[in-house]
Amino acid sequence: MFFTRKTELVSPERALRGRDQYEFVVPTTHYVTGRPIKPPFPEGLQTAVFGLGCFWGAEEVFWQKPGVWTTAVGYTGGFTKHPDYEEVCSGLTGHTEAVLVVFDPEVVSYGELVATFFEVHDPTQGMRQGNDVGTQYRSGIYWTTEAQRAVAEKAKAAFGATLTAQGYDPITTEVAPLGEFYYAEAYHQQYLAKVPNGYRCHATTGLTFPREQLADPAA
Template structure:
């Protein structure tokens, strides 16, 4: 992982991005309607995960971007160089009265293999690492609890240790417009998502031992 001192400096001006999600026809940039909440997740290449979440009932809008690194307003090419520290991520705007953060965590864990470190399938690099970036203490607690629960299920299934980064959400940098809702714009585009096939026991509690 690149250090803050080694990271590219970036720029002060954000990358241009259109206001609305072209699939859900709601805003993908703030402000969002009162009562909605935001989750930030990273599951490898962000094209496939965004499609999973825009198809999730209760999700109001989605966008893809970069988080967890050091470079200000990075470009896709800079992130892919490994010199920004960012990972490709999805910002999910959702209605907690319809879908809870725990529900989204279940989708997160089951949608990729969180034991692969700095990769996801054939995609290799720090920008493809798994991550949960919490925006409040409740999200932090639920993310940590879900990791413990899913680790038990993965261990029983013969998988190794989860390498998912759980950290406070830092600055969110929107990816270039052509990445937003990419698999809607390019239906046959690349999607490297692949889960473990292990069900996540969200809501069932964590057994001892």
């Protein structure tokens, strides 16, 4: 399991080749809400994708937030096609564990979701969150529109300034366009609803996001 502690991103040339389709079954509905976790989603809803450490606890935070219609966990930001969990943990796919959040912008803004994202993990830890070490635990915001990109970059700058003022290391969150989002295996989906006493990693800074500094053109 040497590569489970790998903290240097693999290059595209060294990444695992992957496969052309899933080798496991992806659930169609959310274990908690019964709603679909794969598109198409109802008209008017928007999608956000975040990486903030172990996706079990991260997903739980977002499915409980008012205005969130459905969630799912998966892998993004890498090179390997249709990876499985073991491959992602090897450090040889380039992916991070991520949460897909489908939300109603009439109820909760994208900016509020980004603020929550920054508050519930430590975005200064690089390729880790707490005791979880590896490139698959890195902090990331993966935008789907130019409006989301603008919000994400402004939020990163605002929270980075807050962190610096409190003596934290520089923020390491990557802000990048969303590439392919590969759904994780069935047992990972809404894991903490199935295993209430399961593992949660919330290596937070304890700081509140300065929402007054964030106008949200994506709302």
